[in-house]
Amino acid sequence: MSRDPKVGLEKDCSDPEISPAEKSSGARKTRLNFVVERECRETNARAAKFHTLHGEVETPVFMPVGTQATVKGQTVDTLKTAGTRILLANTYHLMLRPGPEVFKRLGGIHRFMNWDGPVLTDSGGFQIFSLRHSREINEEGARFQSYVDGKPYLLSPESSIEMQQAIGSDIMMALDQCVVASASFAQAEAAVELTHRWAERSLRARGDSPQALFGIVQGACHRDLRKRSAEFLRELPFDGLAIGGLAVGETQRERYELTALVTEQLPKTLPRYLMGVGTPLDMLEGVHRGVDMFDCIIPSQLAQRGVAFTSHGKLRLRRSAYKFSEERIDARCDCRTCRQYSRAYVHHLVKSDEFLGWHLLGLHNMSFYHRLMREIRESILRDDFLSYYETQRLELTRTDQDNPHRPPKKARTVQHSRLGDYEIHKSPHGFFSIRQISSGEVMHSVNAPSDEANKLYVEQSCLPARLLEQKTLADELVIWDVGLGAASNAMAAIYCFEKCCVEEGENTLRPLRLVSFEWDLDPLALAAKHASRFPHLRHRAPFKILQDGRWQHESSLLQWELLQGDFRGLIDSAPVPDLIFYDPFSAKTNDALWTGEIFARLFERCLTKSAELYTYSASTAVRVALLSAGFFVAAGVGTGPKSDTTIAFTRANGAKDHPLSPRLLGQEWLIRWRRSDAKFPTALANKARANFENLIESHRQFTDDPRKLC
Numbered sequence: 022m023s024r025d026p027k028v029g030l031e032k033d034c035s036d037p038e039i040s041p042a043e044k045s046s047g048a049r050k051t052r053l054n055f056v057v058e059r060e061c062r063e064t065n066a067r068a069a070k071f072h073t074l075h076g077e078v079e080t081p082v083f084m085p086v087g088t089q090a091t092v093k094g095q096t097v098d099t100l101k102t103a104g105t106r107i108l109l110a111n112t113y114h115l116m117l118r119p120g121p122e123v124f125k126r127l128g129g130i131h132r133f134m135n136w137d138g139p140v141l142t143d144s145g146g147f148q149i150f151s152l153r154h155s156r157e158i159n160e161e162g163a164r165f166q167s168y169v170d171g172k173p174y175l176l177s178p179e180s181s182i183e184m185q186q187a188i189g190s191d192i193m194m195a196l197d198q199c200v201v202a203s204a205s206f207a208q209a210e211a212a213v214e215l216t217h218r219w220a221e222r223s224l225r226a227r228g229d230s231p232q233a234l235f236g237i238v239q240g241a242c243h244r245d246l247r248k249r250s251a252e253f254l255r256e257l258p259f260d261g262l263a264i265g266g267l268a269v270g271e272t273q274r275e276r277y278e279l280t281a282l283v284t285e286q287l288p289k290t291l292p293r294y295l296m297g298v299g300t301p302l303d304m305l306e307g308v309h310r311g312v313d314m315f316d317c318i319i320p321s322q323l324a325q326r327g328v329a330f331t332s333h334g335k336l337r338l339r340r341s342a343y344k345f346s347e348e349r350i351d352a353r354c355d356c357r358t359c360r361q362y363s364r365a366y367v368h369h370l371v372k373s374d375e376f377l378g379w380h381l382l383g384l385h386n387m388s389f390y391h392r393l394m395r396e397i398r399e400s401i402l403r404d405d406f407l408s409y410y411e412t413q414r415l416e417l418t419r420t421d422q423d424n425p426h427r428p429p430k431k432a433r434t435v436q437h438s439r440l441g442d443y444e445i446h447k448s449p450h451g452f453f454s455i456r457q458i459s460s461g462e463v464m465h466s467v468n469a470p471s472d473e474a475n476k477l478y479v480e481q482s483c484l485p486a487r488l489l490e491q492k493t494l495a496d497e498l499v500i501w502d503v504g505l506g507a508a509s510n511a512m513a514a515i516y517c518f519e520k521c522c523v524e525e526g527e528n529t530l531r532p533l534r535l536v537s538f539e540w541d542l543d544p545l546a547l548a549a550k551h552a553s554r555f556p557h558l559r560h561r562a563p564f565k566i567l568q569d570g571r572w573q574h575e576s577s578l579l580q581w582e583l584l585q586g587d588f589r590g591l592i593d594s595a596p597v598p599d600l601i602f603y604d605p606f607s608a609k610t611n612d613a614l615w616t617g618e619i620f621a622r623l624f625e626r627c628l629t630k631s632a633e634l635y636t637y638s639a640s641t642a643v644r645v646a647l648l649s650a651g652f653f654v655a656a657g658v659g660t661g662p663k664s665d666t667t668i669a670f671t672r673a674n675g676a677k678d679h680p681l682s683p684r685l686l687g688q689e690w691l692i693r694w695r696r697s698d699a700k701f702p703t704a705l706a707n708k709a710r711a712n713f714e715n716l717i718e719s720h721r722q723f724t725d726d727p728r729k730l731c
């Protein structure tokens with residue numbers, strides 16, 4: 022079954038050099054003979070096919086990721102039964118181990134891993150981007166140290182092509198420079214320019230090799246740059262073009278918009294590949310916007326966590342709802358897992374951490390992905406894509422609708438649900454929170470605690486992107502979690518860290534130090550006693566915090582510590598924060614933590630850094646207190662019925678440099694403040710009012726040229 026790729030390499034090929042005559046993408050002859058079979062009339066979806074040195078590929082297509090010349094947990098036979106036609110392998114990892122010599126001597130990756138279908142190799146650009154240690158990028162390429170043996174390496178456009186030629190892939194990728202989604206225009210522009218020069222060098226380095234080569238469009242979230250990059254690359258004699266630098270911290274909406282923007286600019290005559298993006302929904306949306314090829318580690322990664330994709334959304338097989346279930350994982354699936362095993366068996370394997378569970382779920386998920394792509398393709402071919410899309414976009418977002426998460430039916434007796442001044446509160450929407458009995462105040466009353474924690478603190482502070490920022494080991498990210506409560510915010514940060522760890526590898530992560538402040542541990546102790554009602558607490562960390570006041574992630578990259586006592590007395594005991602999740606009880610219950618004085622002390626403590634404070638309150642009194650302390654104040658995202666929250670920055674350019682560019686409060690807010698009942702802090706003496714008014718009116722946020730600030 023294994024064919025020596027060198028046989029393929031001797032095929033005739035044309036276009037060794039970039040000639041002006043070639044610079045018309047429409048008429049260009051490429052190595053893939055890409056043919057569009059049908060285009061959707063209502064969307065940009067299309068069905069196409071192309072020929073590689075190892076056979077034909079029909080698109081839209083999903084390519085499983087075989088980082089180390091293996092798709093984790095699968096053999097080439099199981100991949101084939103799942104429907105895999107083309108694999109992705111990773112130049113960076115294979116260069117470090119086993120190294121080019123092994124591929125040269127053993128006849129390339131096809132023979133090495135016993136795979137006779139097409140292989141696409143990435144260039145290593147994305148891994149270089151993710152490297153935190155000893156990486157230096159200049160015109161020549163990227164210098165770094167091997168994580169295998171510490172040896173210095175240079176990954177240049179030429180050495181990347183050389184390695185991809187040793188691997189013998191059918192499709193090579195040009196080396197690119199990827200930057201975070203939050204990169205400034207100047208940073209992103211420099212990376213785009215470098216990527217373009219590297220693209221030309223890659224084409225020259227490919228020479229007359231019959232291997233196809235794709236260029237990669239970069240530009241972070243800047244539309245102008247994305248357009249410019251696509252316009253430049255489409256004029257070069259590539260055999261296909263890819264959209265890189267997505268799934269690195271941008272929002273889903275940005276991802277969809279940028280994908281559409283770029284595919285509009287790409288020639289219809291070349292395959293389009295959206296790199297590293299691949300939930301089922303992302304792929305459906307990608308095809309809708311004109312993408313032909315996808316890759317992602319999600320199907321095998323989620324299989325490892327016990328998650329199955331089905332025709333009615335995702336299932337978490339770890340749940341005890343499946344203990345006795347004799348059903349197939351997906352009634353519509355006839356993969357080997359579904360044909361031969363019940364949900365109950367897979368549930369048991371997953372619960373027992375048996376490797377077979379990962380393998381069986383991986384096989385099913387891979388089959389699901391390939392079936393989805395086949396169905397998409399068929400719907401395009403019969404001119405029915407739009408209706409397929411409309412149905413699937415609903416189905417794909419479902420989660421376990423036959424066995425929804427339900428809180429236990431029988432309410433526990435009240436005395437078991439109380440501790441000190443706190444009790445468990447059940448919202449009308451079915452989730453549980455902690456209520457302070459004396460004040461009646463409910464922590465996270467509006468949305469499920471973990472949803473609110475994610476939306477308001479983790480997503481809004483773009484935590485994943487920050488964890489992937491290129492910093493040295495010493496430069497840890499410090500988060501203050503003010504008001505630990507039942508640890509919703511702290512656990513949201515920890516889950517985010519662990520997700521990044523699994524998805525990106527711990528070598529790529531910046532160390533995180535999480536400091537929680539709390540004077541009363543009863544809310545957490547109460548919630549921990551009823552962890553079945555507080556899913557975010559199903560983790561060792563909160564129990565260690567209750568027991569020892571600290572917890573460390575197994576990678577040692579995340580330290581969580583608790584400072585117990587009055588926050589005002591602890592401000593100087595913790596390292597200066599980068600991010601503050603400010604979530605104490607409201608001013609009605611605990612006014613001491615919402616005064617101008619406390620914010621002024623916070624502001625002073627953060628002077629050495631560009632720090633950001635996120636809080637659920639959008640009240641005029643809180644915002645004016647922050648302004649009076651020197652903060653620059655912006656409106657944050659709404660959560661549920663709250664239309665607004667608040668973000669405060671220590672630096673004037675904080676909002677401008679923020680990936681989401683939050684809107685600083687402007688003249689409109691100032692006008693409302695002038696008329697507000699909460700214009701002055703309640704404790705402020707009458708004679709101090711004029712001064713205070715002057716302080717706010719002359720705040721740089723309102724007096725500087727707004728273009729400079731936001």
Ligand SMILES: [Zn+2]
Pocket residue numbers: 350351354355356357358359360384385386388
């Ligand atoms: Zn199946």
